[in-house]
Amino acid sequence: MHVIELNHLYQLPLDLASSPGLVLAIGDFDGVHQGHREVIRRATTRAEERKLSSAVMTFHPHPREILGMDKYRQILTPLPDKLELLDRLGLTYTFLVNFDKAFSELPPAEFVEKILVKLNLETVVVGFDFKFGRGGEGNPDSLANLAKGRFAVEVIRPFHADGQKVSSTLIREYLLAGDVGEANLLLDRPYTICGEVVTGAGRGRTIGFPTANVQPTQPYVIPANGVYAVRVQTDDGEFGGVMNIGVKPTFDVDEGRTLEVHLLDYSGSLYGQKVRVEFHSMLRPERKFASVDELVSQIARDAEEAKSRLAMI
Secondary structure (H helix, E strand, C coil): CEEEEECCCCCCCHHHHCCCCEEEEECCCCCCCHHHHHHHHHHHHHHHHHCCEEEEEEEECCHHHHCCCHHHHCECCCHHHHHHHHHCCCCCEEEEEECCHHHHCCCHHHHHHHHHHHHCEEEEEEECCCCECHHHCECHHHHHHHHCCCCEEEEECCCEECCEECCHHHHHHHHHCCCHHHHHHHHCCCEEEEEEEECCCCHHHHCCCCCEEEEECCCECCCCCEEEEEEEEECCEEEEEEEEEECCHHHCCCCCCEEEEEECCCCCCCCCCEEEEEEEEEEECCCCCCCHHHHHHHHHHHHHHHHHHHHCC
16 A cells, blocks of 8 residues: 655646546544445445555544644544554555645635545545535535536445444544443454553562553553453563553552553563553453552452453454
């Protein structure tokens, strides 16, 4: 997959300008969830049918961040993750649009004329709730009108899983409630955070459960405080684990919110490593225990429960 960066003043590479046409899926695709993949799947299928190249157009930063919606500073799939997931979908190109203030103010007609028409498109595929142009004034119907027959527009209906309409908003809500199982169902994959193992207080080692302090490397949506069964990909292989997200209330310390993982059946040092943490299920909410001994007993039970749940995956 070739990644081509664009802004509203771009010039198309010569090989694309002379191509027989593209089938393009457009969206922010945060999460690259089942609904997003349905849009992209239709684009790749149509491209194969017409013997054309397939492409997606996505935006960075997230449009809602630029428009001042603070909750979108944390996202499901930061750019490196999103590009990695898109690369698995059989696309020829990804157009990465620099979404800045100037771009956000383009009227719908200018978005079509300055951006889309230059791409030599055969078809554009969008979701039913697609919005574009200044203030989100454009929609699939206006896109078809503005195309003026120069490219077709295909609209994909809502995608449902387990009776729920799949959306990035709903996935975000599940994660913030700690329900990673439901989030994974809509994603059709485990929710994943990448991070670097950094030096912590070393408290876990003193109580018999050494932990790695994971510092996320991108602005991910962090699940609710609690204890989770996870799988962790490290330089030494993949291991099951128990991750605690929270503030360690039993120790009554002021270290802020941390992500600490205890790997099952692992001995060694992870300091400095980049790790990938897959969330599989929430074991329990974080809570304060009456003593450290009570906490240690609970961690042992958490580890056994995590082993049991991960063995069923």
